[in-house]
Each structure stands twice: as structure tokens, then as C-alpha cells.
Amino acid sequence: MDAFPLRLALEGHDGVVLRRLEEEDWDVELRLAHVEDIPPWTMYPADLDEDGARLRAQRNVRAAEAGHGIRYVVDEGGEALGTVGFGRSQDGFEVFYALLPEARGRGLVTGAVTALSAWLGAQGERVVWLSTLDGNAASEAVATRCGFARFRSGTHVDGRPLTVWSRTLEW
Incomplete structure (x- = not known):
């Protein structure tokens, strides 16, 4: 697999790019953790403080450098709107x-997931x-x-039920 791209444009969203999260992006990590509906649905801890956000950003940079996955900032004209990415699993x-x-409501996540999936498919990933x-x-x-498509049911690390979805990629 090629190195993860540092930037990806979002088709249909002029001025919006996915850029690799860097250590100085800790503030978007902190802001996301403090949105009421994000911690219950994600791995963002509700009690994240500035030190934790800085550490989280550092860990994500190291994971990208090691090829384990990458987190991108959804960036519109220099404004961080959120994060997207992918991580390697078994x-x-x-x-x-x-x-x-x-x-939200602008198709940014749909565009980002589509762009990331297309890049992974171009690297030879099948799913x-x-x-x-x-x-x-x-x-x-x-x-x-x-x-x-729904693939199977599972259990989150905290015991809550989840659904695992899969998408077959073309390459």
C-alpha cells in the first residue's frame, strides 16, 4: 500500500479538503469531544481536556506515520469542521x-467516506x-x-450493540 495521502479534495464541495490531522489540530479534537451527541456515538471521550486532546492528536499522527491508519481534518478555508479517517484492523x-x-447536512461525511473508500480501493483493498x-x-x-451493506451484529468495547457494515471496493 502506498503512503496515506496528506490531502484529498472532496468532489462537489469546492474549498473543502481532507488534510492529515497534525499535532496542532488538537483543538478540533477537543471541540468534537464537547459536542453533546458525539461521545455517545463515537470513541471521543466526553471528559477530554486540553492535555488529552493534545495526546490524542499526537497518537493519531504517530499512527499515520506507522501506517496503522490516518485521521483527517475536514477543512473548509482553514476552518476545521470535523474529522474523518480510517484505521487498520484484522x-x-x-x-x-x-x-x-x-x-452537518451538507454531504461532507458522505463525500469523505466515498473519497476514502475510493483511495483504499485504488490501493488494492477489497473491502x-x-x-x-x-x-x-x-x-x-x-x-x-x-x-x-449490513454485515453482522457485534458489541462495542463498552458492551453496547453495534452493526458492522461492509462495502466491496472496485480497483
């Missing part, structure tokens, strides 16, 4: 995302994964719009 790569409320906690209708809608 079954391949799984995509994830979180957007600030003011950026990409996505997990949604049961009841997260917004993420289930993203999965459906991006061509994912």
Missing part, C-alpha cells in the same frame, strides 16, 4: 467520522468496514448512501 480498514453540528452503534440513524444513513 479485517482491513474501518472508516470513522465526526462533524461539528454546523457542518472497507464501518461500525455504527445501534440507534445511530444518522451514521446508518451515511453507510447506506456510501454503498455499505
